[in-house]
Amino acid sequence: MRITARGIGLLVAAVVLAGAGFRFAYPELTLLGVAAGGAVAVATVTAARRPRLEVRRKAHPDRVSRGDPASMTVTVRNAGRWGAANLLATDRCGDQVVPVPVLRLRPGTDTVVRYDVPTVRRGVVPVGPLRVTRRDPLGLVVLARSYGDSVPVWVHPRIHPLSAVPTGAGRSLDGRVDAVPHGSITFDSLREYVVGDELRRVHWRTSARVGELMVRENVDTSLPRIVVLLDNRVAAHPNRVDGVAESFEAACEAAASVVAAAVREDLPVVLLFVAAPESGVAEDDGAVGPLDRLAAVALSAEGTVQQAAARLRRDRLGDTLVVLTGPGGREDLGHVGALRGAYPSVVVGVFGAAEPTPPGAAGLVVVDAADGAAFAAEWDGVRRW
Template sequence: MRLTARGAGLCAAAAALLAVGLIFGYRHLVVLGTACVASLLFAAGYVWWRPRLTVSRGVEPDRVMGGESSTVTLRVGNTSRFRGATLVAHDRCGPASVPVPLLRLRAGGETTAQYAVPTARRGVVAIGPLRVVRRDPLGLMALARGYGGTAQVWVYPRVHRLSAVPTGITRSLDGRDDRVPHGTITFDTLREYVVGDELRRVHWRTSARVGELMVREQLDTSLPRLVVLLDDRRASYPDPELFESACEAAASLVMAAFREELPIALRLLSGRHAAGNATRDYLDLLAEAEISDISEKSIEELRTRRAGDTLVYLTGDPDLSRVSALKTAYPTLVAGVFGEAAPALERVVVLAVRDGTEFAAAWDGVRTW
């Protein structure tokens, strides 16, 4: 509960009137001061009454690409059996506040309100709770209460189609690395049979030994294992829009890898990472990524434990000395530098671009894939 500017003025006037009236014996001033106090007490009692509201919230969809539509649906019910309510509530939507008018909400009634979530920028939009501010008729006091839960909308970076992908590296049994345009299928591991597996992949000898069907898992050793390393240091981006472009490039690489069924790992320089078979995990990480003052963790990890054979480093810093140290660990090394020209490096494909669109064009223009 808080006093408005009018309420604070009335409170000060009440104190002054009562003090002067009681000290100097002016009864009329005492009456006026008492009336001011009564008004404040009435205002406090009025705003203290809590509307009995139920709030349910739905967001559809809760994950969208930048610029796509997402809608919040609020269902607000008045569970009071006797009193109606006429209120103006506000629902938090990211940094903004969306007014939700609740006009003549009768006892036992329900109303529905909808509004669009702003999805122009990448990020995670926090929604809710519904905030109801109750004011007295004299405008002396106000009391805000929250209703309902919260939700989130993940706004993914825009994706630019990449038509070119690395060809991959085949690892032969004697240790040689050969570039080939097609894959080589080899045995990887055994697992339990599940409905839908092909019977020709059942390993009958092992199945007889363990007493249940076991299936061979096979791996294409020529498929490139892509590692995308996104620089999320604040010092690397003099313009925050460059980081947005780097996120678009990372999202484009993720979607291209899944389209071509290539294994990929996504890492932030701060240490967060995503890997697996669901694009949602990668895009969620990119939606949540923020530039900050961080300590570098991923460079040393990638140097000591190689995570793939093609490393793509995305940054706004033209100083590539950090990633150039990984040349011995990764046969293919690509650096996408946003905003400034970057020096050419031996055995490193440097793409100096300004935004995600230019990155896609420069990526498809590389002839060494």
């Protein structure tokens, strides 16, 4: 609740008039002071009366690619039994404020507002809550309340079609790298026997040597596994205009394009970030799938490529590694090149660099591109995975 300048002036006048009336024995001044104070008190009670409003939202759609149209429908219902709601209401949509008419809204009736959600930038656009401002008839007191929840609209990066998808490779037990045209089950590791394991999977020679039952763990190498590493460090994307790094936006579009191509071909794909998830990815805000994570990811000052490479070398999540970075990330290509032993195919995309990457940098396949569309064109021209 906030007292307006008019209300403050009237309250000060009430104190002065009442004080002067008592001090100099002028009952007329005292009466005026009491009346002014009573007006402020009545205004406070009037503004404090909470209207019963029900707010419903519906996004059309709630997930959209950058630049595609999206809208929000807000329905406000007067759930009170008497008295029409005569309020000033606004809805917050990202950085915009949208007026919602709630004037003379009778009990049991509702008003519907539909407006466009801005999708010119990738990100998560929070819509709501509804902000209702109530004033007294004299304009002495203003009280603002929030109604309804905030609904996110996920603006995904733009997806550029990729016709070429890495075929991948499977690693056999003796360390050789073999192409896998057909499905196969390959030995991966040994672990202790637990109740429920099939006895045919027991490795008897190792069990006799260690003195307890050991079971073979196998992996299916029938499909290539693609790992996409997005460099979301501030140092990798130093060029920013109005706080937006176009090289990072292009890298997000490339990551979305690779993920969409892998999903189209029913290939397993993993999306990772150089910086830790808590540095910019709102995974606890309803994010579902890699495209939502790409919509929510932001640049971070934390994390290094060396740490990310160490995690990738330890986990070995796939056989094809796609690293997407900016002009500031070319200094760390040596750490990426060291992963060729763990990942048979390594492709690097560099965005926004003033000059092309020297040929054969760290022995990697490097795709230089200005934006996501240029990356898609260059990607389809790569013949050496």
